[in-house]
Amino acid sequence: MNIYGLLGRDIGYSFSRNYFSVKFKNEQLPHQYQNFDLQHIEEITPIFTDAKIQGINVTIPYKEEVIAYLDELDPIAKEIGAVNVIKFDKDRKTKGYNSDYYGFTESLKPLLNKTIKKALILGTGGASKAIAYALKKLDITYTFVSRNPDENQVNYTDLTKDMMQEFKLIINCTPLGTHPHVDNYPAIPYEFLGDNHVLYDLIYNPEETVFMKRGKEKGAKVTNGSRMLVLQAEKSWNIWNE
Structure with a gap:
């Protein structure tokens, strides 16, 4: 039996394990999908040496850290600087890919x-890098928003009425609002949103976050990350089976 799995930390909630387990059952595939819940990235070595493991998805907080442990990077993953798919060849050599950008773009x-x-990207973690790459390919200018901004980034306190009206797409790449902390939300000035805005939350649990609710109240289109997750998962499966 081939094993596939998800690498991350504190990932009992995993979308991927449920999605692929159902897929394998429905398609009568002799595979198993497991969570590899590691407290430290250094614990990854036994996973790489297990010959049963044929492919790995990567989630928070290891999308960037895992790169140092890989033999090769797909050019897109290299440009993004984050990996969420690992493929093994017949010699157990590892190659990192990014399917997040595809899932986000198509959704x-x-x-x-x-x-x-123009778009505001809330948060600067591994997921936000794939979002930035996708926006660049769509010819949408983007600005990162952070509580601790670096050069060329802005703070939440910098978001004025004029800026909010200029940046019509807002993507939440932070964990704020994720179950069980469902009352949390990014501190943007929601009062300046309108019906030309789109609020995209990468969170999928809960189905509707406070970020999304507050956008809807102002007439904005909103979506969660569930469609992106399905698309990136299927892209992962294609990569493993190429």
Whole structure:
């Protein structure tokens, strides 16, 4: 039996394990999907040496850290600087890919309107790098928003009315609002949102976050990350089976 799995920390909630377990059952595939819940990235070595393991997804907080342990990077993953898919060849050599950007791009396209030229990316972690890559490919200018901004980034306190009206697409790449802390939300000035705004939350649990609710109240289109997760998961499966 081949084993696939998800690498991360504190991932009992895992979308991937449920998704692939159902897929394997429905398609009568002789595979198993496991969570590799590691407290430290250094614990990864036994996973790489297990010949039964054929492919790995990577989630928070290891999308960037795992790169140092890989033999090779796909050019897109290298440009993004984050990996969420690992493939093994017949010699157990590892290659890192990124399917997050694909899932985000394809799930975002139906929501776009002609007024969207600029986007705010909330958060600066591994997921946000794939989002930035996707926006660049879509010719949408982006600015990172952080509580501790680096150069060329802005703070939440910098978000003025004019800026909010200029940046019509807002993507939450932070964990704020994730179950069980469902009352949390990014501190953007929601009062300046309108019906040309699109709020995209990478969170999928809960189905509707406070970030999304507050956007809807102002007439904005909103979506969670569930469609992106399905698309990136299927892309992962394609990569493992190429």
